[in-house]
Amino acid sequence: MTEERHDWARSMDGLLEQAWKRLGRGVADRRAAARHPTLATVDADGWPQARTVVLRGADRAASQLTVYTDRKAGKVAELLHTPRAAVHVWDQTAHLQIRAVAEAVIHTGDAVERIWSGLSTHAQRCYGFQPASGLAIADALDYEVWPQPEDFAVIELNVTHLEVLHLGHRHRRAGFDRSQDWAGQWLVP
């Protein structure tokens, strides 16, 4: 695919649609770039933190992204303290950078029981580390995994701002704001 084929990059509607399409592909296809965004948070001391996550939901109508996590992971504590997140995807195929800023809500317990029950045994084994994820241990493998529903959390990311950058012969960059009902604005790259 050559950049000349990226006709969608010529309009703001096209860029916004493409961004959500790529995010959706990340949810559906484990080999898509948006499968593994970087999630950035601010920790309790005010430092940025960033790590790879798996994208589990991308709902354009609700302006919402979804990530699953171990409830005791550092990112949960960070988001409970400062419920602000950035989600970043670089999609090499589309020559597209997607940057979302979002308000985060953590769901646990009964609210996520149905999602938990729907996971495969294999998928459930991503959660429930003991001791808790991030704690110091004497040796590398001094931990076990006991998947339990109470160790599972869903991070709901309510996108407030989306910025899309297409790298082509000439770059195109646009910002979209929830407060403007997602009307776009061209920006200098």
Add this chain to the structure above:
Amino acid sequence: MTEERHDWARSMDGLLEQAWKRLGRGVADRRAAARHPTLATVDADGWPQARTVVLRGADRAASQLTVYTDRKAGKVAELLHTPRAAVHVWDQTAHLQIRAVAEAVIHTGDAVERIWSGLSTHAQRCYGFQPASGLAIADALDYEVWPQPEDFAVIELNVTHLEVLHLGHRHRRAGFDRSQDWAGQWLVP
């Protein structure tokens, strides 16, 4: 390359060495995963921001990473306000996540003149957007690029904490702190 070959993941020294090796490869090889880390910052309103950058330097002895940027880019303003950064790399080949937290220093003007002069004309054309990068414009291509040395900045990232996660048959995670002279600590993944 199979995970069983990643013998370096068995020791903390091996993990730390591999992390710096991969970062160094990012500087030297434009196809390496660490060529394009995600740089996370905190903006003036306290929101995390994340974007792709090009890694230009990785010096283990100095615990330093280097990124070039347009001086008027949002990340420069953010780092001048809050000089704290996170650098994130997911290296699929090594099954390795590298997370660095760093203090940022911005260099401009005479201090970076030698680096600027050493760039190719092509490389210089990444800097000097007019109007300034991030400003609103009426149409997508209402900008020009006039590479000028005063529009160039170098972001020096002095790493204070490095966290490495290897995904294998069993995951291994270790944290390294500058304040501990980079002695490592195993962590629950």
